[in-house]
Amino acid sequence: MKKLFFVLFITSSLCAQNLNANKILKEAASKFAFVNDYTVDAKVKVTLPFVKAPEKDMKLYFKKPNKFKIDTEGFGLLPKSVFNLNPAEFLGGDFSTNYIKVEKNGNHKSYVMELKPNSDTSTYRTVTLWIDFDAKVIEKFNADVKSGASISGELTYGSEIKYGLPSQLTLTIEFGRVFMRGNPLARNNSKDKNNDGEKKENQDTKGTVKVIYSNYLINYGIDDKVFNEKKKVIE
Numbered sequence: 227m228k229k230l231f232f233v234l235f236i237t238s239s240l241c242a243q244n245l246n247a248n249k250i251l252k253e254a255a256s257k258f259a260f261v262n263d264y265t266v267d268a269k270v271k272v273t274l275p276f277v278k279a280p281e282k283d284m285k286l287y288f289k290k291p292n293k294f295k296i297d298t299e300g301f302g303l304l305p306k307s308v309f310n311l312n313p314a315e316f317l318g319g320d321f322s323t324n325y326i327k328v329e330k331n332g333n334h335k336s337y338v339m340e341l342k343p344n345s346d347t348s349t350y351r352t353v354t355l356w357i358d359f360d361a362k363v364i365e366k367f368n369a370d371v372k373s374g375a376s377i378s379g380e381l382t383y384g385s386e387i388k389y390g391l392p393s394q395l396t397l398t399i400e401f402g403r404v405f406m407r408g409n410p411l412a413r414n415n416s417k418d419k420n421n422d423g424e425k426k427e428n429q430d431t432k433g434t435v436k437v438i439y440s441n442y443l444i445n446y447g448i449d450d451k452v453f454n455e456k457k458k459v460i461e
Contacts, residue, residue: 247323247339251355253362257390263289263448264391267441274433275401293453320344321353328359335359336366348372363390376400386442397435 268284284298321341329336337357343350349371356366361383368378377399384393 247326247337250326250337250339250357250362251323254357254364254390257363257388260445261288261290261389261391262445263287264389264442264444265446265448266391266439266443269438269440271436272433273435274399275431287448287452289448289450289453293450295453295455320348329356361387363387363392374401386444389444391439391442391444393439395435395437395439397437399433399435401431401433 264287266286268286270282270284272279272282282298284296287293287295287297321343323339324342325338325340327338329338336359337355339355339357341353341355351370351372353370354368355364357363358365363383364381366378366380368376370376377397379395379397381392381396382394383391386393
């Protein structure tokens with residue numbers, strides 16, 4: 227009987243923990259619910275082991291429910307989803323919350339939770355989130371990608387924190403050997419050669435993407451035709 231009560235106690239504790247985690251995720255995503263549209267300038271610096279890219283200026287446009295556009299010149303190295311600031315796209319996925327705790331760093335506290343996809347078709351194996359205890363915004367995340375890469379990110383916030391919109395995003399991407407072997411850019415740009423003069427696998431598999439956002443215009447109204455213009459858009 228004692229064993230039964232112990233099992234029931236552990237089970238109920240885990241259920242309560244998961245419900246609490248789901249509530250936190252909803253609170254983090256709900257900030258963006260007040261954003262009907264926005265435009266913002268973005269300065270992007272990409273440092274990848276197999277690509278040399280100059281710093282780029284972009285203009286981003288968003289309108290509910292899912293219209294998103296990037297205006298820039300000749301920059302298609304990364305999928306545009308990297309620059310989409312809608313946290314609901316990330317938090318609203320089909321995940322199960324398997325772990326949650328409060329992590330302390332001095333006077334600062336963060337919720338930490340690990341999410342696992344419920345679908346086998348998901349891009350990710352696991353996603354770990356750090357959510358600010360008070361502000362309920364994503365501070366950090368780490369995603370283990372099935373392609374062999376891992377992506378970690380850190381976000382900082384300014385006056386737009388009430389909307390869940392960051393002032394800066396820094397991504398660190400560990401591509402992994404599987405990704406590097408299957409990526410033509412990585413293979414073609416490897417400068418290392420063995421004694422026979424043949425290209426060998428690039429040993430540098432880590433890259434960074436730094437995005438600084440400025441000049442937000444939120445809920446000013448964007449005409450739908452803006453998203454139909456094809457010039458300078460990353461597809």
